[in-house]
Amino acid sequence: MLDFHPLYSTTKIADLENVIDRNYDLGGPVSCRLLQRGFNDVYLAKTPGGDRYVFRLSQRRARGPADVRSETAFIEHLAGLGVPVAQPIATRDGTFFIEGRAPEGVREGVLFRAVIGRDVDANSAGDARANGKTLALVHQAAETFEAGEPRYRLDLDHLLWRPLMRIRDSGLVEDPAILLRIEGVAERTAAAIRAMDSLTWTYCHGDCHGFNACIDEAGEAVFFDFDDSGPGYLAYDLAVFLWAKVSFGRELIAMWHEFLDGYQSVRTIPEADLQAVTRFVIVRHIWLMGEYASRTQEWGSNAVGWIAGEADTLARWEREHLALPVRSAPPDEVADATA
Incomplete structure (x- = not known):
């Protein structure tokens, strides 16, 4: 049997929901659906109480891995000064991103509060x-x-x-x-x-x-x-x-x-x-x-x-x-x- 090595994989919804539930304290299990795939995979996550979030799973680009550490630090700085931005949600351990292993390599995930508008x-x-x-x-x-x-x-x-x-x-x-x-x-x-x-x-x-x-x-x-x-x-x-x-x-x-x-x-x-x-x-x-x-x-x-x-x-x-x-x-x- 030959081995085929993927350039890009799509995560199972159930796996993604488990990852979010394990890493974020959102007051209940989430249900997710894929909104779009492309340069990143973007999902809508909803809690039983109706709270809405957006989970972005970064895809490795030609330039390299996503710079989620700098990105989330900048967004938090903006939000702290009253700039209207979609804020990232902290994980249970206080960080603003997670990393997971996909078949093609490590991918970074960030959960954002959904913007109302x-x-x-x-x-x-x-x-x-x-x-x-x-x-x-x-x-x-x-x-x-x-x-x-x-x-x-x-x-x-x-x-x-x-x-x-x-x-x-x-x-x-x-x-x-x-x-x-x-x-x-x-x-x-x-x-x-x-x-x-x-x-x-x-x-x-x-x-x-x-x-x-x-x-x-x-x-x-x-x-x-x-x-x-x-x-x-x-x-x-x-x-x-x-x-x-x-x-x-x-x-x-x-x-x-x-x-x-x-x-x-x-x-x-x-x-x-x-x-x-x-x-x-x-x-x-x-x-x-x-x-x-x-x-x-x-x-x-x-x-x-x-x-x-x-x-x-x-x-x-x-x-x-x-x-x-x-x-x-x-x-x-x-x-x-x-x-």
Whole structure:
């Protein structure tokens, strides 16, 4: 009999429920159901009394194991300062994460209190402003966070060069000329960023694309999914939201200006960081391409093959989107920018 070694396994619900019951004091046995699988496995856990939690079982990525220690420490710091975030629940022994052995290796689990609220509306100016405000509160609170030694830094090596290597290694881009075009955009983008003086370094959410939040009754955006967080460029953390509004054919630039208004109602953005945002839109897209490319053997080339066609997208962004105004603008100017 031959041995087949798994890249990724799915935990049995009964096993997961036993793990939660053994490690957390929730006042009764939980019942769980799988909400989604992908970069992580996410489960809804409910107690007999109706309390709701979200259990996230991290999956090992190309970058390595999840940095749950730094992530949960940062979230606890934010919550302590009143930033609206989904808080992790402590285990019976007082830690904020557990580790378990799966066939493919160790996986980390974190239990969060479920956020009460509605999903974000991509076309809502109020929701965009709420996202901007909460991200500003995150960055404001980050100024007093003692980061210790996070496992990952959101620098160009992490966000650009390593993802580019994963794209190369995946074999998905078979035409050398197309690969050279992608690499050319990456190199010019990196050179432009390196030439910018005094870019701000902060502790980033890392994935503030607008949907890692719920809108509560007060209209605030309550953030979750900090598993891409870490010390990095302020301009990158801002750029993720802009990227989400212009990527894959979207034309929601007006929501970017609303987001900026919400952010700047809390704190100002240095001019250098504001001007760097459009460069980091390209960095974000290459980062995503690299994330998908690294899953080729797990998800299959049909699911991730779209990255081979992104050279034109990157070139168009480099040629056109870098001219987008990054300041908050009156409606007429926004209309001109999207024409």
